[in-house]
Amino acid sequence: xxxxxxxQLYVEHETLVHRLPPQCKLIAVLTFVIxxxxxxxxxxxxxxxxxGALAAVAVLARIPAPLILRRMVVEVPFVVFALLLxxxxxGPRVDVLGVSMSESGxxxxxxLLAKGTLGVVAxxxxxxxxxxxxxxLGLQHLRMPQLLVQIMTFMxxxxxxxLAEMGRMRVARESRGFRARNLGQLRVLAHSAGxxxxxxxxxxxxxxxxxxxxxxxxxxxxxxxxxxxxxxWAVAACLPAAAVLASAAAWFAxxx
Amino acid sequence: MSxxxxxxxxxxxxxxxxxxxxLYGVDLTVGRGExxxxxxxxxAGKTTLVLHLxxxxxxxxxxxxxAGLPVAKTNxxxxxxxxxxxxxxxxxxxxxxxxxxxxxxxxxxxxxxxxELADRIEEALALVGMAGYAxxxxxxxxxxxxxxxxxxxxxxxxxxxxVLDEPSSNLDPASRRELADILLALPVTILMVTHDLxxxxxxxxxxxxxxxxxxxxxxxxxxLLCDDATMAAHRLELPFGFDPRTVARPTG
Numbered sequence: 092x093x094x095x096x097x098x099q100l101y102v103e104h105e106t107l108v109h110r111l112p113p114q115c116k117l118i119a120v121l122t123f124v125i126x127x128x129x130x131x132x133x134x135x136x137x138x139x140x141x142x143g144a145l146a147a148v149a150v151l152a153r154i155p156a157p158l159i160l161r162r163m164v165v166e167v168p169f170v171v172f173a174l175l176l177x178x179x180x181x182g183p184r185v186d187v188l189g190v191s192m193s194e195s196g197x198x199x200x201x202x203l204l205a206k207g208t209l210g211v212v213a214x215x216x217x218x219x220x221x222x223x224x225x226x227x228l229g230l231q232h233l234r235m236p237q238l239l240v241q242i243m244t245f246m247x248x249x250x251x252x253x254l255a256e257m258g259r260m261r262v263a264r265e266s267r268g269f270r271a272r273n274l275g276q277l278r279v280l281a282h283s284a285g286x287x288x289x290x291x292x293x294x295x296x297x298x299x300x301x302x303x304x305x306x307x308x309x310x311x312x313x314x315x316x317x318x319x320x321x322x323x324w325a326v327a328a329c330l331p332a333a334a335v336l337a338s339a340a341a342w343f344a345x346x347x
Numbered sequence: 348m349s350x351x352x353x354x355x356x357x358x359x360x361x362x363x364x365x366x367x368x369x370l371y372g373v374d375l376t377v378g379r380g381e382x383x384x385x386x387x388x389x390x391a392g393k394t395t396l397v398l399h400l401x402x403x404x405x406x407x408x409x410x411x412x413x414a415g416l417p418v419a420k421t422n423x424x425x426x427x428x429x430x431x432x433x434x435x436x437x438x439x440x441x442x443x444x445x446x447x448x449x450x451x452x453x454x455x456x457x458x459x460x461x462x463e464l465a466d467r468i469e470e471a472l473a474l475v476g477m478a479g480y481a482x483x484x485x486x487x488x489x490x491x492x493x494x495x496x497x498x499x500x501x502x503x504x505x506x507x508x509x510v511l512d513e514p515s516s517n518l519d520p521a522s523r524r525e526l527a528d529i530l531l532a533l534p535v536t537i538l539m540v541t542h543d544l545x546x547x548x549x550x551x552x553x554x555x556x557x558x559x560x561x562x563x564x565x566x567x568x569x570x571l572l573c574d575d576a577t578m579a580a581h582r583l584e585l586p587f588g589f590d591p592r593t594v595a596r597p598t599g
Contacts, residue, residue, distance in 0.1 A: 224444045224484075244444060251486045252438050297439040304401055304432045305453035305500065306424055311443075312455030 100162075100218040107326065108152035108220045112319040113229025115327035116221055120213045122331035126338045127209045134341035137334075138205050144333040145212050152220045162215045169207050176200040223247050232319070241311050249294075257287055351415035352378045353508045353536035354400070360560075361395060361407030369395040370407065371560035377508065379414075382530075382537040384547035384568055387557040388582040393540045396557065397510055400538075401430040414507045428457055431501025435513045437493035441485035446477070446496050449485060453504040471503035472496075475529050491522025495529065508536040515543045544585050548572055548594065556581050569596055 108116075123144075130137050149159060177187075180196025187197070221229070227247065231240050260283050269279060299307075354377040362368040369392040377383050387393055398404040399411055402418045411418040413429045431453075434440045443449040447468055454467045472478045475495040485493055494514070501509065514530070515523050527549055530537060541547050547554055547568055554568040558581045564571060571577065572591040578584065585591070 227444070245442065248442055248444055248485070249438075294439060297434065297436065298442050300398075300403060301432075301434050301440045302442065302452075303403060304427055304430075304434075305504065306427045306456035307452075308424075308456060312448075312451060 101222050102152075102154055102158070102219040104153050104220075106152050106220070108148060108216075111220075111327050112232075112323050113221050113225040114232040115229075115319050115323050116217055117226070117229045117233060119327040119331050120217050123213055123334045124210050126331060126334035127206055130206070130338050131341050131345045132202065133345060137337040137341045138209070140337035141209050141334055144330050145209065145216065148216055148330055152216065154216060154219050158219070159212060159215055163208070163211055166207060166211045170204065173200045173204045173207070176203065237310060244311065245298075249291075252294075253287070253291060256290060260287065350379055351412070352376050353381070353414055354538065355410075355412040356396075356399075357410050357412075359396070359399060359407065359409035359411060361399065361404060369560055370399075372409065373557070373560070373562055375555060375562055375565075377536060377538060380534070380536055381553060382539070382551040384551035384554040385538060385540045385557055386542075386544070386547060386554055386571070386581075386583055391557045392560045393557055394512065397432060397512055397540060400508075400510055401427050401432060424457075428453075428504045429507040430510060431504055431506030431508070432510045433494075433497050433501055433512065433514065435516055437485070437490070437497040440497040440500060441493060444484055445481070446472070446483050446485060446488070447481040449496065450481075450500050450503045453500060457504065467503045467505075471499040474502055474533065475499045476525070489522070491518050491525065494518065494522070494526060498526075498529070502533070502535075506535060508538060509533065511537065511539045511541075513541055513543075514539060515541065515546045544572055544583065545589055545591075548591055556583070558582075 123141075127141050149156070177192040177196035177200050178190075180193035180199065182193050182195045184191045185194050185197070186192075217226075224247070227240055227244055230243070231237075264279070264283065269276070271277075271280060354375065356373050356375040359370055359373040360368075361370040373392075373396060375383075385393055385396070395404065399407070399418070400413070402411075402420075402423050405418070405420070413426055416422060416425060416429065418426050441449050443452055450468045450471050451464055454464055459467060468481065469478065472481060475498050477492060477495050477499060480488065480492065480496070485496065488496065498509070498511075498514075511530075514526060518526065523546070527546065530550055537551070539547065539551055551568050554564075554566065554571050555562050556564040556571065556577070563581065564577055566574075569591060572585065
């Protein structure tokens with residue numbers, strides 16, 4: 092739990108990127124990712140353009156590179172999978188550092204890694220420059236169904252409450268000498284998970300009661316949903332525009 | 348009296364769908380501006396009574412009126428504005444991402460918007476001494492602060508009667524006193540369900556004992572706490588070392 096005003100992923104700054112309305116940033120990141128993913132297989136140079144565009148955003152938003160690198164850890168399981176590709180793929184083989192690898196697998200792994208990494212970095216930048224609360228407001232502006240927005244709102248509000256509850260249960264278990272050493276003790280953990288589920292369910296009922304008591308009728312009232320101006324959209328469009336142009340140019344080059 | 352009492356409960360009986368009868372005919376009248384404590388052992392029906400006051404539970408016998416308006420399906424919205432319930436766990440009550448939105452939830456459901464809504468939020472937070480915290484997420488507040496914000500969330504609806512379920516539970520002594528100061532300064536009728544007898548004595552001139560689904564005693568809190576036989580009969584015990592007779596008898 093962070094002690095300050097904000098959420099862990101958010102990096103407090105007053106920059107152009109931070110100030111953009113969340114809905115613009117959401118659409119920009121989505122478009123950017125789609126453009127990256129649809130890059131033709133043979134093209135390599137567009138990735139430099141994508142990376143450059145993201146770097147420019149990071150500099151504008153004053154998000155330091157080490158911070159981005161640290162958060163890229165979430166990508167690790169994906170990287171492991173990508174690294175397996177050249178080993179298990181078929182086709183002509185090449186020797187890399189003495190290990191025989193599939194040529195097509197190597198290329199596929201490289202492209203997969205590049206696309207994945209760009210998507211992850213784009214999301215990291217979005218999370219670092221937008222408060223979770225604002226992301227929800229943005230989704231609401233984009234006509235995301237009310238029910239889904241409400242579910243995410245509650246998830247955001249209660250994730251720390253549930254984590255704290257889980258922590259207390261762990262302390263209670265360990266205070267009575269429990270340590271998860273082998274699979275045989277999975278039963279205890281399963282019971283804990285079940286108990287946690289029931290507690291959450293009961294809390295859900297109590298919250299619903301509290302909501303009804305204050306006149307809840309199916310809609311969460313929203314506040315200060317800032318309308319995006321056309322200049323905001325234009326500024327936000329810079330990132331995906333660069334990516335779309337690069338991707339389209341690559342397709343054009345392939346087509347000839 | 349010119350204005351009707353804040354709360355009238357008459358012959359209220361209720362059994363849960365599983366057959367468990369929780370209330371056997373509760374009669375209780377609370378005048379405007381009164382502060383009344385509801386005492387009683389666990390399982391006496393206190394929570395069941397509270398949930399009847401704003402129509403969450405209905406369908407039993409008897410009737411409930413809030414400032415002259417009967418609790419009925421057709422006027423639930425207005426009843427829920429008039430009856431502000433502060434639940435025991437502030438994490439249940441504060442479900443929105445920021446304090447401001449949470450305090451806004453009730454009045455916004457009543458249809459308030461814009462500057463009028465902003466005024467309500469400011470007013471309610473000022474009443475509980477939390478004016479500077481509007482943009483904080485609730486989970487970054489201390490437990491005592493969350494309890495105070497929970498009170499603000501219902502004050503923002505300008506209720507006729509404030510119903511508090513165990514307001515002093517889990518509070519450290521300083522937060523407990525701060526909350527007492529705030530509650531004493533509020534210009535509303537208060538019904539307070541509690542096990543904290545010294546707190547009841549400090550805040551509420553009048554107390555009722557609910558046991559086995561009926562109101563068994565209704566008297567000045569001071570007299571009740573000094574009546575050892577009644578206290579023992581209903582499993583009510585004062586904390587060690589606390590003797591109400593050594594406390595100055597409350598006036599008024």
